[in-house]
Amino acid sequence: MSFYTVVGVLIVVAISSYAFWILAPKENRTVWRSTVILALAMMYLMWAITYLCQLHPLVEPRRSDMRPE
Amino acid sequence: MTGKDEAIFRSAEMSLLQFYIPQEISRDAVYTLGELGIVQFRDLNSKVRSFQRSFVNEIRRLDNVQRQHRYFYKLLNKHSIHLFEDPNVMFPEDTDVASHGPHVPISSSVIDDHVQNAALLEDRLIQMESAADQIQLKRADLEEHRAVLQSGDEFFSSEDAAQTSIASLRRESIISEGGHPDEAATRTHVNYVTGVIPRDKVNTLEQILWRTLRGNLYFKHVELRDAIYDAKTKEFVHKEAFIIFSPGDLIIQRIRKIAESLDAHLYDIDNNERVRSRQLQRVNQDLDDLYKVLETTTKTLESELYAIGNELNQWYQDVSREKVTFETLNKFNFDANRKTLIAEGWVPSDEVDCLQGTLTEMTTRLGIDVPSIIQVLETNRTPPTFHRVNKFTQGFQSIVDCYGIAQYREINAGLPTIVTFPFMFAIMFGDMGHGFIMFLAALTLVLNEKTLGRMKRDEIFDMAFTGRYIVLLMGLFSMYTGFLYNDIFSKSMTLFKSGWEWPEHFKKGDTLFAKSVGTYPFGLDWAWHGTENALLFSNSYKMKLSILMGFIHMSYSYMFSLANHLHFHSMIDIIGNFIPGLIFMQGIFGYLSVCIVYKWCKDWVKDGKAAPGLLNMLINMFLSPGTIDDELYPHQAKVQVFLLIAALICIPWLLLVKPLHFKYTHKEGAIALGDGAVAAIDDLEAAQPSADEVAEVYVAGEDDDEEGGAHGEEFSDVMIHQVIHTIEFCLNCVSHTASYLRLWALSLAHAQLSTVLWTMTIQIAFGMQGVVGVLMTFFLFAMWFVLTCCVLVVMEGTSAMLHSLRLHWVESMSKFFVGDGLPYEPFAFAYADMAEATESTTEQ
Numbered sequence: 001m002s003f004y005t006v007v008g009v010l011i012v013v014a015i016s017s018y019a020f021w022i023l024a025p026k027e028n029r030t031v032w033r034s035t036v037i038l039a040l041a042m043m044y045l046m047w048a049i050t051y052l053c054q055l056h057p058l059v060e061p062r063r064s065d066m067r068p069e
Numbered sequence: 070m071t072g073k074d075e076a077i078f079r080s081a082e083m084s085l086l087q088f089y090i091p092q093e094i095s096r097d098a099v100y101t102l103g104e105l106g107i108v109q110f111r112d113l114n115s116k117v118r119s120f121q122r123s124f125v126n127e128i129r130r131l132d133n134v135q136r137q138h139r140y141f142y143k144l145l146n147k148h149s150i151h152l153f154e155d156p157n158v159m160f161p162e163d164t165d166v167a168s169h170g171p172h173v174p175i176s177s178s179v180i181d182d183h184v185q186n187a188a189l190l191e192d193r194l195i196q197m198e199s200a201a202d203q204i205q206l207k208r209a210d211l212e213e214h215r216a217v218l219q220s221g222d223e224f225f226s227s228e229d230a231a232q233t234s235i236a237s238l239r240r241e242s243i244i245s246e247g248g249h250p251d252e253a254a255t256r257t258h259v260n261y262v263t264g265v266i267p268r269d270k271v272n273t274l275e276q277i278l279w280r281t282l283r284g285n286l287y288f289k290h291v292e293l294r295d296a297i298y299d300a301k302t303k304e305f306v307h308k309e310a311f312i313i314f315s316p317g318d319l320i321i322q323r324i325r326k327i328a329e330s331l332d333a334h335l336y337d338i339d340n341n342e343r344v345r346s347r348q349l350q351r352v353n354q355d356l357d358d359l360y361k362v363l364e365t366t367t368k369t370l371e372s373e374l375y376a377i378g379n380e381l382n383q384w385y386q387d388v389s390r391e392k393v394t395f396e397t398l399n400k401f402n403f404d405a406n407r408k409t410l411i412a413e414g415w416v417p418s419d420e421v422d423c424l425q426g427t428l429t430e431m432t433t434r435l436g437i438d439v440p441s442i443i444q445v446l447e448t449n450r451t452p453p454t455f456h457r458v459n460k461f462t463q464g465f466q467s468i469v470d471c472y473g474i475a476q477y478r479e480i481n482a483g484l485p486t487i488v489t490f491p492f493m494f495a496i497m498f499g500d501m502g503h504g505f506i507m508f509l510a511a512l513t514l515v516l517n518e519k520t521l522g523r524m525k526r527d528e529i530f531d532m533a534f535t536g537r538y539i540v541l542l543m544g545l546f547s548m549y550t551g552f553l554y555n556d557i558f559s560k561s562m563t564l565f566k567s568g569w570e571w572p573e574h575f576k577k578g579d580t581l582f583a584k585s586v587g588t589y590p591f592g593l594d595w596a597w598h599g600t601e602n603a604l605l606f607s608n609s610y611k612m613k614l615s616i617l618m619g620f621i622h623m624s625y626s627y628m629f630s631l632a633n634h635l636h637f638h639s640m641i642d643i644i645g646n647f648i649p650g651l652i653f654m655q656g657i658f659g660y661l662s663v664c665i666v667y668k669w670c671k672d673w674v675k676d677g678k679a680a681p682g683l684l685n686m687l688i689n690m691f692l693s694p695g696t697i698d699d700e701l702y703p704h705q706a707k708v709q710v711f712l713l714i715a716a717l718i719c720i721p722w723l724l725l726v727k728p729l730h731f732k733y734t735h736k737e738g739a740i741a742l743g744d745g746a747v748a749a750i751d752d753l754e755a756a757q758p759s760a761d762e763v764a765e766v767y768v769a770g771e772d773d774d775e776e777g778g779a780h781g782e783e784f785s786d787v788m789i790h791q792v793i794h795t796i797e798f799c800l801n802c803v804s805h806t807a808s809y810l811r812l813w814a815l816s817l818a819h820a821q822l823s824t825v826l827w828t829m830t831i832q833i834a835f836g837m838q839g840v841v842g843v844l845m846t847f848f849l850f851a852m853w854f855v856l857t858c859c860v861l862v863v864m865e866g867t868s869a870m871l872h873s874l875r876l877h878w879v880e881s882m883s884k885f886f887v888g889d890g891l892p893y894e895p896f897a898f899a900y901a902d903m904a905e906a907t908e909s910t911t912e913q
Contacts, residue, residue, distance in 0.1 A: 001656055003670045008118075010744045018225055022334040028075065028077075028459065029075065030077050030078050030484065030702070031075070031077055031461070031462055031484070031487070033763055034078075034484050034485065034487065034488070035487050035488055037488070038485060038487075038488040039488045039492070039889070042488060042489070042492045042618075043549060045617070045618065045621060046496070046549070046550060046553055046614075047553060047591065047592075048615055049610075049613070049614050049618075050553050050593060050610070050614075051588065051590070051591075052666060052669040052670065053591075053609075053610045053613065053614075053669055054568065054588050054589055054593070054594060055588050055669055055670065055673065056669065056670070056672040056673060056674065056675075057585055057606075057675060058674070058680055059602060059605060059606055060582050060584070060585060060879065061569055061582070061583045061584050061596050061597050061600040061602065061606075062580060062581065062582050062583075062601050062602050063580075063599065063600045063601055064578060064579060064581065064601065065599075066571065066575065066577075066579075066581055067577055068574075068575060068576065068577060
């Protein structure tokens with residue numbers, strides 16, 4: 001689990017995008033390609049940013065309302 | 070769709086066609102083209118005034134018929150008779166065109182029939198209406214008379230009271246005048262006036278009479294139960310019957326005049342009860358007869374209207390089409406010698422063949438040996454912009470078209486908007502629960518689109534219906550971002566193993582710090598939920614998220630401008646605009662984004678170094694270049710100085726290269742290219758700009774300024790335009806990046822609001838027990854759910870949508886979108902809605 005996870009997922013997303021580029025339906029092809037690949041890219045970005053910001057955290061969670069069991 | 074360009078990435082290629090249509094088939098040809106709906110005719114007679122055109126008389130005739138039809142429609146509404154609207158006519162795209170076969174144009178004899186028919190019907194209906202009106206008037210008159218007669222008993226029972234009150238008044242006045250009260254003088258004969266008056270005028274009448282007669286009267290009025298038809302306003306009005314007692318004929322005359330001036334109708338009745346009852350009998354008899362006549366009249370009128378109501382809509386459609394056809398014919402040139410009409414119009418290039426085929430088919434069907442000829446014209450006119458949309462894309466396209474119609478063949482901003490618009494929305498609206506509610510609502514609209522599409526929708530619902538696919542995607546992406554934010558109705562899900570571990574042994578009330586044991590694989594760690602410093606963490610996360618997403622969104626949009634310049638072969642725009650802009654933007658904000666990611670990737674705790682603040686780093690990069698407080702990476706100072714110089718070079722580059730290029734190519738021709746400027750341009754084309762070149766460009770700029778005045782206006786236009794562009798671009802880089810921080814602000818506000826709603830409503834119920842607990846849970850859940858839907862989903866959703874709209878129109882589209890295109894509005898027969906037409910004419 002590290003920065004390479006992000007790279008790995010990027011490769012997976014890129015490959016699946018390329019696969020969709022080829023396999024996109026004949027009808028409304030441009031819309032399909034643009035929509036699906038752009039959605040994949042944005043979802044990947046969002047995940048990657050969330051993942052990266054927790055990779056090496058600078059602050060840790062703090063609470064004082066816990067009760068011992 | 071085979072063979073057709075998809076025309077969504079760029080607008081469809083258009084050709085300007087010239088049509089030569091023989092006069093005898095011109096009407097049929099235009100009908101066929103209207104059915105096809107792909108030609109946007111140019112007005113070839115734009116200089117001819119509208120009343121001097123060829124087919125003015127025909128249009129005037131049809132206008133009259135339409136007016137008559139609207140009159141019929143109003144009558145239908147008045148008698149609340151339903152207008153039959155054939156759904157196959159209203160929504161021809163839903164029904165199978167194949168089963169209808171090719172539409173045969175309505176023959177002109179049918180139109181003539183419509184015209185005659187309408188005129189006949191209008192006469193008849195007007196007659197019937199006026200007859201009915203007359204009867205209504207008569208009836209109102211009789212009813213009023215009857216009412217007065219019926220209230221006669223009540224009136225005259227108070228006659229004595231009237232006598233005494235008037236007598237006492239008299240006596241008082243006589244005494245005050247110093248005379249002696251005389252029995253004979255006071256017992257004067259009291260006259261009376263009876264009649265009917267609208268209810269709201271009763272008080273006015275009484276006041277006026279009281280003042281003019283100085284109290285010398287006795288006024289009594291009775292409310293009438295049923296409203297009575299009023300001839301003036303043509304409405305039913307509530308009225309009252311009244312009687313006024315007053316002494317003296319002269320006074321009575323005045324009372325009559327005053328009453329009549331206040332729209333009262335006066336009826337004389339006898340004060341003898343027996344005479345009155347005879348009068349009443351006669352009136353009742355008359356009324357009975359009248360009711361019978363009225364009933365038959367209304368029945369005939371209504372049966373006539375029923376018959377009209379069944380066919381009126383079809384007539385109206387026919388006439389509207391005929392009218393549109395003639396209006397189109399008015400745009401054509403008429404060649405009197407060859408008996409030919411000449412038309413020009415824009416057609417998508419890939420549909421020219423289809424058009425040709427249809428016209429040939431039409432001529433063979435009509436059996437005419439003179440064909441209509443189509444010829445493609447070479448032109449330098451700007452063609453209209455035509456994007457082929459379907460039910461899915463049209464909502465997104467309309468978002469863009471609201472802002473501006475794309476230039477002909479430039480990249481359509483509507484295509485990426487399909488994803489980026491809902492996604493930017495979702496970043497602000499991230500919550501699985503709220504996203505799911507939105508998704509369900511949109512799904513209902515999508516699944517029932519056939520039935521809903523045929524319904525008449527009011528304005529707000531129509532907006533939601535047109536945007537159903539937008540809302541659907543907004544809901545879906547909100548669920549995804551909600552999953553990443555780990556928010557479902559402000560609670561978090563514990564799907565994966567947390568990356569944090571709390572200490573095992575502690576005392577109650579201790580402040581605890583969790584220990585990092587791993588990275589949460591998908592979304593935000595649920596360990597953060599409810600911690601004291603959760604906001605500290607999520608703020609930092611969401612702020613950086615918005616900067617990164619914003620920067621990527623802008624860069625993505627900026628790349629479209631490169632694609633546009635390449636498509637239009639505009640090398641100078643790439644060199645003079647795109648490349649310096651790119652270096653400027655990437656050098657500052659790209660660098661910031663890279664630093665953000667780099668800082669995340671480095672383990673600062675393990676290395677034992679202080680993590681540098683990125684905001685200060687960026688500010689210091691400009692204020693004190695070369696000095697670094699906390700080093701992020703080795704050689705940071707050199708890199709930053711280099712980037713700063715590169716960005717600074719870009720400003721004069723952006724400012725001068727394009728105007729200089731314009732000057733040397735347009736004014737002196739290609740031969741007289743100045744040495745300095747060419748050198749500058751050549752050098753700038755090279756990838757590595759340096760400080761020397763800045764000086765060179767400045768020198769070139771000065772030369773240019775001296776000569777600039779002599780070169781006339783066009784150069785200064787380009788220069789001013791470029792100055793504005795440069796200032797705008799550089800400032801916008803900063804302000805637009807900052808503008809994306811709204812993503813952070815809104816998502817924070819949304820999350821906080823849903824947390825507050827949860828704690829203020831349903832959480833209270835969880836602490837209670839017994840019956841109270843059950844009831845409280847029930848009511849507080851209802852409250853929570855209703856508020857979630859109204860405030861969080863609808864209101865917050867609308868606000869987030871508007872912010873996303875702004876991010877697209879301003880931040881993204883300003884990077885590449887020109888938007889000075891002309892909309893493509895082909896001539897096509899559309900359904901003419903009678904209700905709308907009637908409303909718009911009455912408003913005028």
